Amino acid sequence: MKWFNLEDNINLLTFIGAIAILTITAVVVIRLFGTMKDRSDKGELSEHSWDGIGEYKNPLPFGWAICFAGTIIWAIWYFLAGYPLNSYSQIGEYNEEVKAYNDKFEAKFASVSGADLAAMGEQVFLVQCAQCHGVDANGINGKAANLNVWGSEQAIYETIINGSKGLNYPMGEMNKAADLGIDDATAKAIAAYVAAEVSAIKKTKNPELVAAGKEAFVTCASCHGEDGKGMDGMTPDLSKYGSSDFVVDVLNRGKSGFIGVMPNFANSGVLNATQQKAVGAYINSLKGE
Numbered sequence: 001m002k003w004f005n006l007e008d009n010i011n012l013l014t015f016i017g018a019i020a021i022l023t024i025t026a027v028v029v030i031r032l033f034g035t036m037k038d039r040s041d042k043g044e045l046s047e048h049s050w051d052g053i054g055e056y057k058n059p060l061p062f063g064w065a066i067c068f069a070g071t072i073i074w075a076i077w078y079f080l081a082g083y084p085l086n087s088y089s090q091i092g093e094y095n096e097e098v099k100a101y102n103d104k105f106e107a108k109f110a111s112v113s114g115a116d117l118a119a120m121g122e123q124v125f126l127v128q129c130a131q132c133h134g135v136d137a138n139g140i141n142g143k144a145a146n147l148n149v150w151g152s153e154q155a156i157y158e159t160i161i162n163g164s165k166g167l168n169y170p171m172g173e174m175n176k177a178a179d180l181g182i183d184d185a186t187a188k189a190i191a192a193y194v195a196a197e198v199s200a201i202k203k204t205k206n207p208e209l210v211a212a213g214k215e216a217f218v219t220c221a222s223c224h225g226e227d228g229k230g231m232d233g234m235t236p237d238l239s240k241y242g243s244s245d246f247v248v249d250v251l252n253r254g255k256s257g258f259i260g261v262m263p264n265f266a267n268s269g270v271l272n273a274t275q276q277k278a279v280g281a282y283i284n285s286l287k288g289e
Contacts, residue, residue, distance in 0.1 A: 013082060024067065031063070095269075102272040109274050121282025124275050132259065137286055143259045151242040151287030153204055157191035165256040168264070171223055171234045173256075180219055189213035190220065198228040200243035242287065244280030251276045 006012045045054040112120065126135060132144040139146035149155045161184070163176040177187050188206065193213025196204040204210060217228075225231040228238035240246040251271065254264035265271045271279070 009082070013078075027063070098269060106272060106274045112274070112278075117278050117281040118285045119282075120275070121278035121280065124271065124279050125282055128265075128270065129279070132257070132262070137283070144257055147283050148286050151201065151246075151284060153191050153195035153201065153206075155287075156194050156199070156241070157187055160187040160190055165258060168253045168255065169230070169233070169235050174223070174235075182216070182219060186212075186216045190216050193217055194228065194238055194241070198238050199241040200239065200246070201241070242284075244277065244284040247280035247283050248276045251279065 006015065043056040043058075046057045048055050109120070125133075125137070130137075132140070133147055134140040134144075137147035146155075149158070159174070160182065161177045163179070164174040177183070182190070189209040189212040191213070192204040192206040192209040193211075194217070195201045196207065196210050197214070198217075220228075223231070223235045224238055225235075230237040236246070237249070240249065250262075252264065252266035255262040263270070265276060
């Protein structure tokens with residue numbers, strides 16, 4: 001930023017104020033030196049006296065009156081139009097600069113994809129996500145989600161067994177399998193069905209369990225819907241699970257976890273759309289099979 005940029009209101013006001021101060025100082029000094037040559041101790045005393053010490057009747061200098069009135073007028077103008085109420089704020093200026101940078105960033109990387117997009121996502125992940133999920137995305141011994149397993153049939157099974165703290169959806173948290181009357185074998189069957197026919201994974205290690213899992217999915221359909229798409233946003237859309245789009249949805253909604261709350265990146269302005277997409281691509285590249 002140019003320090004002498006007069007298009008900036010702050011710089012312009014500072015410059016005008018400096019000139020005014022220097023001009024007034026010069027005028028006052030010149031006048032004082034002029035009066036010193038003709039200084040006189042004669043004058044009319046006021047009626048006030050303190051211990052025999054009198055006080056001259058000195059009228060307010062005209063220049064002082066002008067400066068005083070001018071200061072009041074300038075203060076009113078400054079408050080109403082010059083700065084505070086003229087739609088300027090440091091936060092607003094920062095937000096405008098961030099928006100301009102994000103627009104430039106998204107235009108530059110609009111066509112990035114594949115390995116390059118995942119590489120960008122890794123860098124963003126290390127800065128914004130590694131504090132909770134770990135630099136290798138393993139969840140730091142269960143403190144956060146293990147993203148190396150996320151997006152796999154195994155992760156679906158673990159979610160059914162352990163429940164989920166939720167992604168800030170209207171229907172809230174998902175109970176553990178034991179609380180829903182689902183045993184281990186049924187959980188594996190549901191995981192196989194969701195992985196093969198509902199989610200974006202589209203395959204399973206246990207194809208023989210898919211039919212049984214489809215029948216058992218009725219327990220899950222009360223929240224996720226018969227098609228697993230979450231009943232118009234009431235719960236997560238399982239058809240996206242295993243894709244980067246699901247990760248982006250998590251980033252936009254935030255998530256309640258066992259060690260705290262993951263922020264909502266959609267409203268925080270920390271990550272722009274391209275960066276969210278990049279994080280989704282990176283995490284999707286980590287999923288176990």
